Amino acid sequence: MTxxxxxxxxxxxxxxxxxxxxxxxxxxxxxxxxxxxMQGGISTLYLDLYEDHTYQICNGVKIEGDCHTGKFxxxxxxLTLLNLDNKIPLLSNKxxxxxxxAKDSTYWKWKYSGNPNPxxxxxxxxxxxAVGDLYQLxxxxxxxxxxxxxxxTITLDSLKNKR
Numbered sequence: 142m143t144x145x146x147x148x149x150x151x152x153x154x155x156x157x158x159x160x161x162x163x164x165x166x167x168x169x170x171x172x173x174x175x176x177x178x179m180q181g182g183i184s185t186l187y188l189d190l191y192e193d194h195t196y197q198i199c200n201g202v203k204i205e206g207d208c209h210t211g212k213f214x215x216x217x218x219x220l221t222l223l224n225l226d227n228k229i230p231l232l233s234n235k236x237x238x239x240x241x242x243a244k245d246s247t248y249w250k251w252k253y254s255g256n257p258n259p260x261x262x263x264x265x266x267x268x269x270x271a272v273g274d275l276y277q278l279x280x281x282x283x284x285x286x287x288x289x290x291x292x293x294t295i296t297l298d299s300l301k302n303k304r
Contacts, residue, residue: 171191171192171193172189172190172191172297173190173191173192173297173298173299173300174188174189174190174295174297174298174299174300175187175188175189175190175295175296175297176188176189176275176293176294176295176296177271177293177294177296178291178292178293178294179274179291179292179293179294180292185200185201185291186198186199186200186229186230186231186291186293187199188275188293190213190220190300194212194213194214195210195211195212195213196210196211196212196213196222197209197210198210198222198225198229200228200229200230207228209225209226209228209229211223211224211225211226212224215300218237218238218239218240219235219236219237219238219278219282220235220236220237220238220275221234221235221236222234222235222236230291231277231291232277232279232285232290233277233278233279233280233285235277235278235282236275236276236277236278236293237275237276237277237278237284238273238275238295238298238300239273239274239275239276240272240273240298241267241268241271241272241273241274242272246260249261249263249264252274267294270294270296271294271295271296272295272296272297272298273294273295273298274292274293274294274295275292275293275294275295276292276293277290277291277292
């Protein structure tokens, strides 16, 4: 193979590889909302919302986890995950978005009731790492206030303009 043919061959391979983008890579560029597990851990859920009104929810580590996609709707602060797969361990497909910026001390005292640490310290820790919380709602659209139920911490929220 001549050097010119080799260079063209090499260039063709690079162009082919660079033009192939997995759906996950394209989605990262369009992510408008991300929520991590509130309690942490390996076997927990991660949620991403995208500009095209689709979501991806992963059970476990995103790269190796069991991920499902679907459409979402947003009505003020209520997020509804349409066509939620039964394999996803959520009690409800409706979730309440709670923005930290819109909350006063009443919220923080409620969130950390029963915690031995001062709520102010926990509030400061939360607000340095996140912008809000995401809670599951029951069938009557009431907050499921159970520490054993999966809740989320919002680390990216560009939905403000869409509410």
